[in-house]
Amino acid sequence: MAAFHEIRFPVDIALGSRGGPTRLTQVVTLASGRETRNARWAHSRRRYDAGYGIKTLDALHQVVAFFEERRGRLHGFRWRDRLDCQSCAPSAAPTPLDQVLGEGDGIRTAFQLTRTYGGAHAPYRRDIVKPVAGTVRVAVAGTEAVAGLAFECDPATGIVAFLPGHVPAPGAAVTAGFQFDVPVRFDTDALDIDLSAFAAGAIPSIPLIEILP
Numbered sequence: 250m251a252a253f254h255e256i257r258f259p260v261d262i263a264l265g266s267r268g269g270p271t272r273l274t275q276v277v278t279l280a281s282g283r284e285t286r287n288a289r290w291a292h293s294r295r296r297y298d299a300g301y302g303i304k305t306l307d308a309l310h311q312v313v314a315f316f317e318e319r320r321g322r323l324h325g326f327r328w329r330d331r332l333d334c335q336s337c338a339p340s341a342a343p344t345p346l347d348q349v350l351g352e353g354d355g356i357r358t359a360f361q362l363t364r365t366y367g368g369a370h371a372p373y374r375r376d377i378v379k380p381v382a383g384t385v386r387v388a389v390a391g392t393e394a395v396a397g398l399a400f401e402c403d404p405a406t407g408i409v410a411f412l413p414g415h416v417p418a419p420g421a422a423v424t425a426g427f428q429f430d431v432p433v434r435f436d437t438d439a440l441d442i443d444l445s446a447f448a449a450g451a452i453p454s455i456p457l458i459e460i461l462p
Contacts, residue, residue, distance in 0.1 A: 251323050251324060251325075252324050252325075253324065253325040253326070253405075253432065253460070254318075254319065254324050254325065254326050255327065255404075255405060256326050256327060257326070257327040257328070257329060257430060258299065258315065258326060258327065258328050258329070258433075258457075259308075259311055259312070259315065260329050261302075261308075262299060262302040262303060262308050262311070262312060263297075263299065263302055263328060263329050263331070264302060264329075264331055265301050265302030265303070265304065266297050266298060266299045266300075266301050266302045267297070267298055267301050268295065268296050268297030268298055268457070269295060269296070269297075269332070270293035270294070270295050271293060271294055271295070271296055272288065272290055272293050272294075273288070273289040273290045274286055274287070274288055274289065275287045275288075275289050292375070292461060293373075293375075294458065294459050294461060295330070295431055295433070295458075295459040296436070296456065296457065296458050296459070297328065297330075297433065297456070297457040297458075298454055298455060298456055298457070299312065299455040299456075299457055300452045300453045300454045300455040301452055303452065303453065303455075306444075306447070309442065309447065309453070312455060313440060313442075316435060316440055316455075319434070319435060321435055321437065321438035321439075322434055322435050322436065322437065322438050323434075324434065325432050325433060325434045325460045326432075326433065326434070327379055327430035327431070327432065327433075328430055328431045328432075328433040328457060329430055329431075330430075330431050334428055334429060334430070335384075335426075335427065335428045335429065336348045336364060336425065336426045336427050336428075336429075337426065343384065343386060343426030343427055343428060344386065344426045345386035345387055345388035345393045345394075345424060345425060345426050346388055346391065346424050346426065347424065347425065347426035347427075348362075348363060348364055348365060348424060348425055348426065348427075349363075349365070349422060349423070349424050350362065350363060350387075350409065350423045350424060350425055351423050352417075352420060352421065352422055352423065353389065353416070353417025353418050353419060353420065353421040353422075353423060354417075354419050355416060355417075355418055355419045356416065357416070357417070358410055358411045358416055359408050359409065359410050359411075360408070360409045360411075360423050360425075361376055361377075361407060361408055361409075362376070362377040362378075362380055362385070362402070362407035362408070362409060362425060362427060362429070363375060363376055363377060364377055364429075376407065376462050377407045377427070377429045378405075378406055378407040378432060378462045379404070379405070379407065379429055379430040379431065379432050380402060380404055380407050380427045380428065380429045380430075381404070381427070381428040381429060381430065382404040384427050384428040385402040385409070385425060385426075385427040386425060386426045386427065387399075387400050387402075387409055387423070387424070387425045388423075388424045388425070389415075389417045389418075389421050389422070389423055390417075390418070390421040390422060391422070391424075394411075394415065398412070398415075399411060399412060399415035400412060400415065402427075407429070409423075409425065431459055432459065432460040432462075433457045433458060433459050433460060434457065434458060434460055435455070435456070435457060436456040436457055436458040437455075437456055440453065440455065441453070
């Protein structure tokens with residue numbers, strides 16, 4: 250049975266990778282020359298190639314071992330996207346006011362971590378399901394809550410659960426700041442590696458694809 254392994258792909262190799270979000274848009278050109286466009290996917294899906302981060306045979310050996318333990322495409326794992334790995338800009342530090350998770354009603358105790366992109370025209374809200382343990386900061390009505398006392402966050406799901414006596418009051422904004430990983434899997438069951446070409450400077454392709462929640 251497929252599973253998700255709560256382990257991160259080697260960060261030193263991931264930092265040299267390439268990739269990013271992809272979307273699927275259907276574009277139909279009418280006889281008049283005008284277009285109709287329709288989004289086939291509600292959410293973007295990120296693709297990466299880890300091969301660009303491999304510079305040595307030792308790194309390649311490490312990736313092969315990681316691939317074998319995941320059984321190719323079978324098991325998912327964590328991936329650090331250097332461009333998009335926290336609730337704020339890469340140059341800033343997360344604060345508990347970075348992202349709006351929702352509004353309290355005096356009853357609701359669970360809130361999903363989310364990250365919103367844009368804001369002027371059509372903001373896109375993305376569920377964050379693999380936060381980095383120990384990095385989640387939460388505020389209620391602008392006041393930071395104490396982790397372990399007022400709330401807990403499951404690093405395997407990204408769900409913030411408020412503890413008894415700390416349920417957000419009606420109308421209170423619930424916000425959060427955090428670091429996170431992307432849940433991915435290998436997008437191939439075969440690593441075709443030419444060692445002679447690699448030694449000469451060729452880079453093997455090791456595709457990864459995001460697992461949507």
